Structures are given as C-alpha cells and as structure tokens.
Amino acid sequence: DIQMTQSPSSLSASVGDRVTITCRASQTINTFLNWYQQKPGKAPKLLIYAASSLQRGVPSRFSGSGSGTDYTLTISSLQPEDFATYYCQQSYTNPLSFGGGTTVEIK
Amino acid sequence: EEQLLESGGGLVQPGGSLRLSCAASGFTFRTSAMTWVRQAPGKGLEWVSSITGSGGSTYYADSVTGRFTFSRDNSKNTLSLQMNNLTADDTAMYYCTKGAKTWDSWGQGTLVTVSS
Secondary structure (H helix, E strand, O other): OOOEEEEOOEEEEOOOOOEEEEEEEOOOOOOOEEEEEEOOOOOOEEEEEOOOEEOOOOOOOEEEEEEOOEEEEEEOOOOHHHOOEEEEEEOOOOOOEEOOOEEEEEO | OOEEEEEOOEEEOOOOOEEEEEEEEOOOHHHOOEEEEEEOOOOOEEEEEEEOOOOOOEEEOOOOOOOEEEEEEOOOOEEEEEEOOOOHHHOEEEEEEEOOOOOOEEOOOEEEEEOO
C-alpha cells in the first residue's frame, strides 16, 4: 500500500503570504496526485488533479507541482477564504490513500 | 449542477447493520464511476469503496472488505452502501463522491455512529 506523508501538519500564516505544503508518497505515483481543500463542517473540494492541473473554478493562486514521489501545493497569496485543511491523495493505485492533512491557520 | 445527496446515517449498535443511499443528479450517472469516502470525527479522509459506471466492478478498502457492499441502480440514479457487522472504528461521516480515483463532486455527507 502507498503511504502519503504531508508536511507540515499545521501552519500559521497571514493574508498575502505565500504558502507551500508538501506531500511525499512511499513509492512513485507518476503525478497521479490530487489536492483537496476542506473547511470545517463541509465536504472536501477538489483543487488540483494530476499534480498540476487546476480544477475548473479554482482560483489561479493555487498551483501544484511535483513528480515521482514528491509533490507541492502552493498558494501564491493567501486569502481569508483559504484558511482550511488541505489533503493530498494518490490516485495511482488501489487502495487509494490520503495524506494526513495540513491545517492552515490565521497568524 | 451536479448534486449528490446522502441519506441513511444514524446511530447503530456494534455488530449492527446500516444501509446508506446516495441520490445523484446533474450529470450522466450511468457512465460515472462513484466512490464512498469517510472521515472519522476530527480525523483525516479515508477511501472506502468505488464502483464502475455499469456496477460490474467494485473495489473496497481492506478495513471494510467482507462487511460492506457497494451497489448502484442506474435506472434510479442511486447508490447504496450496505454496511454489516459495524464496529466503533466505522464511526464517521460518509461522503458520496463522483469519480473512480479523482473526486470532483461531493455530497454533504451522512453521519454514522456505532455505539452501544
């Protein structure tokens, strides 16, 4: 089974900051990597698929990159509505698996 | 607009059974693979089960294999998750999602609580 490790588990940032979240897979997943955003009490929302493709309707301040085992989600200029928990997920093979999540909090 | 509406959650005793449903609308259901993802209170996300558009193939996490059965009725645009022999570890919000391995639409979730 593929293990997904996210870091950090939480971070504090200010509006306007550049934020980077990393995700490492226990084996290569060939860019089969998705990112989701979840706000308290709400269902997750797909942000990025296939490592770097922006889901329709998602602001362009979100971007994804990476290859092999290492991937990154970047928010170029943090906005108030971006405070949430972010999860990576490998879509390479079953059993599908998520990272543990990164909570972005207001500094 | 794509919509997914789960129902059937509730309180059940350990060892009991529960059947979750998901009603889909706003997209071509019969050609869409579908998936259940769950989230224990205060915890992360966990893939539970996926089903192909035809319903001919299903896939399960090891944690639910042999206890959960995922099915669909393409004539009614509905999904069902039959959950048997439930344990406290199955306590979670259960989300119905569209897609096989990447999930671009999610329902609001239905809460399952396993407790005596």
